Amino acid sequence: MRRTLERPAAAGPAATVPPLPQARRLAGVAAMVGSGLSNQTGAAVGALAFPVLGPLGVVAVRQYVAALALLAVGRPRLRSFTWRQWWPVLLLAGVFGTMNLSLYSAVDRIGLGLAVTLEFLGPLAVALAASRRRLDAACALLAAAGVVVLMRPRPAADYTGMALGLVAACCWASYILLNRLVGRRIPGAQGAAAAATVSALAFLPVGVAVALRHTPTAGAVLCAVTAGLLSSAVPYLADLLTLRHVPAQTFGLFMSVNPVLAAMVGWVVLGQSLGGAEWSGIGAVVLANAVSIATTRT
Template sequence: MDAAPAPATAPARHTSPTSLASPTTPVPATSAPDGRRTAGLLILLGSGLSNQTGAAVGSLAFPVLGPLGVVAVRQYVAAAVLLAVARPRLRSFTRHQWGPVLLLALVFGTMNLSLYTAVDRVGLGLAVTLEFLGPLAIALCAARRRVDACCALVAAAGVVTLMRPQPSADYLGMGCGLLAAACWAAYILLNRTVGRRVPGAQGSAAAAAVSALMFLPVGVVLALRDPPAPAAVAYAVVAGVLASAVPYLADMFTLRRVPAPAFGLLMSVNPVLAGLVGWVVLGQHLGPLDWAAVGAVVAANAIGVLASRR
């Protein structure tokens, strides 16, 4: 999943791996009218589809901009959206607040760059599945139940299957996917710290702005050295909108209306959505064994969420 900074408030007590991915988002609702809950679930599913479609559309610009250029444009879009929504008072930030914000900016940029590099090398489905190990690992490490240990074993089996030696295996791309997972885990922990030190979504917006500034030289070099075709830039902008703006706004709506278990269950299908979008949009085919491995990772999350609910 292509994560975007989230508004900062308290996390839910029992968080699923995916709700941990945005640990500073508003707590998912525990009760809501059926109509609002259904609408929230549909929007949440659409948000996941938008996220993966954005990554797929962004990859269409790789031949011209490369993963680095696409991520740079994506960071600009994320910063523009969050700054417009949160309007952080940057001048009032203290050194105590700036520390985790700067670290979050670095992790956010590295996470997206490593993910898009993995998408370029190993395909969308495998890259997103490997990245999903970040929030899954955080959730399982915080658990103390036998069922969680079983979930960890199931997820590990899926990962070993996905990374099995093959003639066409790209271990650098897989390594980038695992780096994205580690960054996502760090992003989770840093977001908690930022949420405690900076009010509202100001910390996340500031981190997005700093991350965009970090990638500003990339955009300048690309524009001056070899101005890209408008179509390539448009692909990158669409990727930023679909993978940043839409999920961010959708989360703000759904997390107040959808129960935490349902949120976690729906978000856990992102690797499956990534595989389907990669197949339909990019023509990337996963074999039956690969689909089984993706299903194992998804099942590990789903079982953990359901067990936590009980």
């Protein structure tokens, strides 16, 4: 869901001077931090609307916002799409909606930190699946150990919420693979924009049903819209800036910190504290991904 934007034309003598490498790196790091915090803060703000709209209503609003943002960037020429281009777009749309719904439902049941950690197993599995290195096999075992710690039997365990987190992980893995396919068949961000639009249209009756069943308040709608902006539009644009200033490997390495950011935001915004065992499980998943990326030759 990322594309490279062309640099704007120079607008004067000062614009012809390229930025210093250090300044560019700092801009990239700032964009990465902003993207991660924006994404997780958006999810936390969306959770504030759960008592009124429920996860289903919040996801519906988020899909609408994501579609509007991606339509503005991608500007897809839908009438020119062939069936060979449409079918992966339709699959991507279904995965997109299911991923967000399962994640937000998991957040509602087990908290932001644990939900995002379980979801993060999806891209980690994709990264490790094609590898034949022993180190990556060790990383997979480390991540599995972290999951065992997170999902260990205990009286307060919510296995439905954990299962939803794993569904989100499967959807994220499918999302990555489908995005690659769509990117090969449709130029730019047109495919992602088309998928987001189809997903938003599918959620239109859902939004209407939620609004008729539970009268939405202005505060809840504002939280849901904010979640869509912070978790969709802002990270998308920030990632475009990031990938212009930092290597893809560095970007992937930073992405592995998202479960930690989610746990911290969940604690600050939602008051969702975690115990030592949960932090150990999150740390194992993060470390497994970080080691795998940091030792990959590019």
